[in-house]
Amino acid sequence: MPPVIDRNRPAVFLESDVVICQKTASSPYNPNHRAGKGFFDPVMDHAQNRKRRMEERVERVFHRLADGVIRRWPRPAPPPHLLKACRIISHRGEHDNHSRFENTLAAFDAAVNAGVWGIELDLRWTRDQVPVVFHDPDTRRLFNEETRIGNVALDTLKGKFPLIPTLSEVVDRYGGRLHLMMEIKTEPYPQPAVQCRRLRQQLKALSPGKDFHLMGLHPDMFGYFGFLPPKAFIPIARIRMDRFSRMAAARQWGGLAGHYLLATHSVLIRHHRLGQGVGTGFADSRRCLFREVARGVDWIFSNRAAEMQAVCDRKP
Numbered sequence: 564m565p566p567v568i569d570r571n572r573p574a575v576f577l578e579s580d581v582v583i584c585q586k587t588a589s590s591p592y593n594p595n596h597r598a599g600k601g602f603f604d605p606v607m608d609h610a611q612n613r614k615r616r617m618e619e620r621v622e623r624v625f626h627r628l629a630d631g632v633i634r635r636w637p638r639p640a641p642p643p644h645l646l647k648a649c650r651i652i653s654h655r656g657e658h659d660n661h662s663r664f665e666n667t668l669a670a671f672d673a674a675v676n677a678g679v680w681g682i683e684l685d686l687r688w689t690r691d692q693v694p695v696v697f698h699d700p701d702t703r704r705l706f707n708e709e710t711r712i713g714n715v716a717l718d719t720l721k722g723k724f725p726l727i728p729t730l731s732e733v734v735d736r737y738g739g740r741l742h743l744m745m746e747i748k749t750e751p752y753p754q755p756a757v758q759c760r761r762l763r764q765q766l767k768a769l770s771p772g773k774d775f776h777l778m779g780l781h782p783d784m785f786g787y788f789g790f791l792p793p794k795a796f797i798p799i800a801r802i803r804m805d806r807f808s809r810m811a812a813a814r815q816w817g818g819l820a821g822h823y824l825l826a827t828h829s830v831l832i833r834h835h836r837l838g839q840g841v842g843t844g845f846a847d848s849r850r851c852l853f854r855e856v857a858r859g860v861d862w863i864f865s866n867r868a869a870e871m872q873a874v875c876d877r878k879p
Contacts, residue, residue, distance in 0.1 A: 622801070629824055634848035641856045646875040649856050650680040652744055653868035654845060655698065664705060666696045667726045671737060677869035678876065681742030681862070683778075686730060687750065692757050693717040694730035694765065700750065713750060731765050738768060743775040744842075744862070746799070747784045755787050763790045771795035776817055782810065793817070797842065804830060812837055820844070820862070823855055831859060849874055 640646070656663075656670025657677065663669050666684055674682050685698040690713060703709040706724055720727060730745075737743065752758055769775050772794040779785060782798040793815045800807035800821035808830050811819045818840035819830070826843045834841050844864030846852045852871050855863050865871045 629822070630845070630847055630851060633823075633851045633854060636850060636854075638850045638853045638857075640853055643879050645856050649852075649875045650742070650862050651846075651868050651872050651875065652681040652683050652742070652842070652844075652862055652864045653677070653679050654683045654864050654866050655685070656682055657869050660705060664726055666698055666728070668728050668732065668736065669726075671733065671741075674868060675737070675741060677872050679741070679868045679872045681744055682737065683744040683746065683864060684733060685746045685748055687712045687748050688752070688758060689717045689720055690714055691716040692754050692761065694758075694762060695720065696728050696730060696733055698748075700748070730762075734765055734769070739774055743769070744797075744864075745775060745777050747777055747779045749779070749781045749784060752787055759787055759790065762788065772817055778820060782807070785816075797840075800825065808833060811839065818842065818861065820864070823851065823860070826860070828858070835859070846871060 653671075653674035655665035656667065657673035658665040658667070658670040663673065671682050671684075684696045686694055687697050687700070688694055695712065695717070697712055699705070700713070701709050701711045702724060708723075710720070710723060712720065715723075717729070734743070766775065771791050775795070776797045777785065777788060777791065777795055778797045778799050780799045780801060782796070785796045785798075788795075794817040796814075796816040797818050797820050798807045798811055798816065800819065802825070804819075804821050804825040804827075807821070808819050810816075812833060815837075816839070818834055819826075820842035821844075823843035823846065826841055831841050840861035842862030842864060843855055843860050846855050846863045846865045847867045849871075852863065852865075852874060856875075863871070
C-alpha cells in the first residue's frame with residue numbers, strides 16, 4: 564500500500580531510500596533539528612568543509628583521468644545533423660577564475676556569445692533570504708576571504724563581492740534565451756515558505772522543463788519546491804547512478820545527470836523510453852563530445868563549452 568501523503572505539506576525524497584516521507588519538525592533540513600544517525604546534516608563545520616574540499620579534489624582528479632583516456636580514444640565524428648542538434652551546457656559559464664570568474668554575468672555572457680544552448684549555475688541564499696548565484700558555501704576559494712553566503716545580508720555581500728549576481732539578475736538577463744540548469748545547493752532553509760515564494764516569483768515568467776530545471780546532489784531538497792511539476796527536477800548522481808535513475812523514473816522527474824562513464828547505455832534507454840532526458844559531464848574534449856553525441860545524450864555539460872560549441876558549429 565502506498566504511503567499516505569498530506570498534499571499541504573512538502574514531501575521529502577531521501578537520497579538513502581526511494582520512499583516518500585513527510586517534512587516534519589524532525590526533518591534533517593530543519594535548522595533547529597539536531598541531526599542524528601541516518602540524517603544528513605547540511606550545516607558544515609570546519610571538518611566538514613575540509614572533507615568537502617577533499618572530495619571535490621578527488622572528483623576533479625577522476626574527471627581529468629577519465630577525460631585523458633577518452634580524449635585519446637579514436638572516435639569518428641557523428642553525422643552533422645546530430646552535432647547541430649547537440650545541446651551543450653556551459654558549466655558555471657565560460658570561466659578561468661582569473662580573468663573571468665565562474666557563476667558571474669561575464670562568464671554567462673561569454674556562453675551566450677559562443678552560442679551554447681544552456682548554462683549551469685549554483686543557487687544559494689543570503690541571510691535575508693535572497694537567492695544568489697554562487698557555488699561554495701563561502702567565498703574563500705574564489706576571493707581569498709572566508710565570508711559565508713548564508714551569514715550575510717545581500718547588501719553586505721554585494722558591497723564586498725559585487726561580481727556575485729542575484730538569481731533575479733541572471734533570470735532577467737538570460738531567461739528564455741538560454742536554458743537555465745540551476746543546482747540547488749544543500750544548506751539550511753530557515754524560512755522555507757518565504758524562500759519558496761521568492762523563488763516562485765522569480766521564475767514565474769519561465770516554463771519549467773522548457774526554460775529551466777532545478778538540479779541537486781541531494782534530491783530531498785526538491786521537496787521545498789512543491790509549486791514546480793516533477794518534470795522540472797533533475798537529480799545529479801555522483802556515484803549512485805542506478806539508484807538515482809530508479810528514483811527519477813519512479814517520481815517522473817525530468818531526467819537524470821551524472822558522469823558520462825556512469826551513464827550506461829541501459830540508463831539512456833530507460834529514461835528515453837519514459838520521455839526523460841539524460842545529462843552527462845564533463846565533455847571537455849572533441850572525442851568525448853563525439854562519444855556523448857553519438858550515444859544520444861540529451862544535455863552535455865562542459866567546462867569548455869565554447870570550444871565544444873565551435874566543434875558542433877563547424878561546417879563539414
